[in-house]
């Protein structure tokens with residue numbers, strides 16, 4: 001298990017290392033005023049810098065070696081111990097962060113959180129999102145004001161829970177949701193800002209955040225662990241269904257991600273070699289240009305628009321916005337697969353809803369629904385559906401970015417009127433759109449869960465709800481990380497275009 | 504779901520020879536009559552059984568268009584098997600094989616198993632390349648050869664599975680270092696976990712989730 005996790009090609013990997021090691025200051029790095037303690041401003045937020053791997057880059061083998069060889073019997077405790085163990089040593093190296101993220105991906109997390117809740121006294125997520133579902137089911141003309149109220153409750157719920165986790169993290173010195181905190185940006189901006197301003201714990205934790213070395217490595221390891229687990233436990237069909245990492249792979253997300261990483265790496269090498277071949281004014285000009293292309297990657301703009309109140313449960317609005325954005329890229333890439341997936345997910349949610357009685361406290365309504373004899377959905381079903389939907393949408397998002405990367409490089413000399421820098425801006429907007437959609441989806445699913453599981457005990461429902469929020473938050477992180485991979489690709493495209501133009 | 508090995512394949516060859524159709528036939532048992540030009544690379548996966556072991560094939564279907572060449576080259580790395588495809592009704596696609604082969608050999612690992620495929624064997628009346636020519640080319644360059652039809656599914660299973668068998672044999676002979684992922688082979692969870700117990704835990708062949 002441990003030995004087969006070496007990087008795809010050690011030689012090439014080394015090249016990258018060297019390339020990044022020998023260039024003292026990457027010319028394209030974000031401006032250096034990114035300090036961990038800057039309070040997030042209302043309108044903009046800087047992402048942490050993309051740090052090159054440490055010089056003595058420990059090989060991925062070491063990660064897996066230090067991972068608990070989870071024997072079947074003590075599966076759960078292995079996950080827990082491993083997880084907490086790594087989180088305890090987080091921040092020392094990129095590697096431990098990567099491992100910590102791994103521990104939160106796909107599986108085991110609900111146990112981890114459940115444990116965290118009981119041991120650390122974190123408010124129950126069920127409580128936090130419980131108020132939401134009834135309104136959702138009325139489905140009638142009162143959507144406006146009520147919808148908004150509902151928004152706040154559900155979002156506030158997720159944030160409340162995660163924020164309290166983050167303060168616990170701070171006070172205990174353990175990192176719980178490293179990779180996911182960043183994604184909170186997308187789980188409702190307004191609430192976020194309030195929390196960020198009023199919660200030093202959150203700020204601090206967020207500032208400390210470091211990216212994992214490679215995203216696909218994180219996801220691959222998660223998937224492999226899940227496969228290991230399911231192969232040990234063949235009977236557990238339900239478990240298998242809700243394994244994010246495996247599902248992500250089945251939707252070919254991992255393949256697209258690995259390919260995108262490989263393009264991104266090679267683009268970086270090429271960009272660097274072009275830079276080293278230049279000097280003087282020419283070099284300064286190119287550096288300035290590349291900086292401009294980079295800008296949208298370090299600065300995520302949040303518009304203060306009507307997003308919070310928007311009702312778009314069927315994803316029609318999302319599809320339209322995405323289509324518009326794609327056409328602005330002028331790359332003749334469509335997002336049809338993604339929007340189709342989104343539509344299918346909506347249909348599946350609708351199916352669940354129509355088969356679920358509008359469960360108020362009244363018993364008689366329940367009887368009525370029973371008569372309809374529609375197949376009932378269990379909370380586990382809805383949870384599995386949620387996880388698979390999130391995995392699918394994330395995979396399709398990453399596929400889209402990969403397509404864009406390929407076409408951008410292919411078309412570099414093409415006839416696009418739009419500058420590479422502007423393409424980067426549009427792609428940043430698309431990233432935000434996708435992450436918002438993920439958060440909307442997670443909201444729909446948790447509402448569904450609370451409705452379907454209205455008769456369930458908290459112990460059953462809580463981990464499921466928490467799991468959905470966390471995978472949603474992870475999904476948003478993966479999408480943002482995949483977006484980051486486009487930076488060097490667009491820079492190379494810019495160089496190619498300039499060169500072609502000069503000829 | 505659980506597998507003993509994962510093999511990465513790459514499908515290469517001129518545009519329009521039927522690479523995507525071969526993949527679709529293999530993973531979904533369908534034929535697509537319209538030519539959807541592949542952009543960059545597409546993916547497919549399927550489980551097969553060899554020697555009682557589950558093997559997952561992760562297949563990279565590349566764009567044949569010349570202009571994508573510089574991008575698709577970067578995907579050759581880390582493939583254990585390659586299907587090099589030409590169209591028996593178009594001589595030019597056969598003539599380009601040498602270039603493809605050079606490219607593949609240069610950008611992949613030296614142990615990669617290459618299967619030469621003359622596709623569209625159902626179009627006998629329009630044949631421009633004789634089967635013997637394909638065989639001769641394969642012999643000369645040390646490739647395995649097969650004629651297929653993505654339309655009728657003739658030999659499609661065999662093409663993918665025989666390539667896997669070849670790779671599997673190389674593993675048994677110790678030619679492949681299975682611990683080096685650059686060879687396009689990974690040991691799966693089943694191998695590590697259930698080798699001794701549970702004979703053929705999940706026997707049936709599975710089509711890789713109809714998602715692509």
Ligand SMILES: Nc1nc2c(ncn2[C@@H]2O[C@H](COP(=O)(O)OP(=O)(O)OP(=O)(O)O)[C@@H](O)[C@H]2O)c(=O)[nH]1
Nearest residue numbers: 518519520521522523524536538541567623653654
């Ligand atoms: N009769 C017949 N037609 C085929 C066969 N395989 C593919 N075709 C047709 O050939 C055309 C091209 O097939 P694709 O699989 O899309 O070609 P490709 O090699 O993937 O092309 P690129 O993606 O551009 O590299 C399509 O119209 C297919 O219907 C076959 O075995 N028999």
Ligand SMILES: [Mg+2]
Nearest residue numbers: 522523540541
């Ligand atoms: Mg194709």
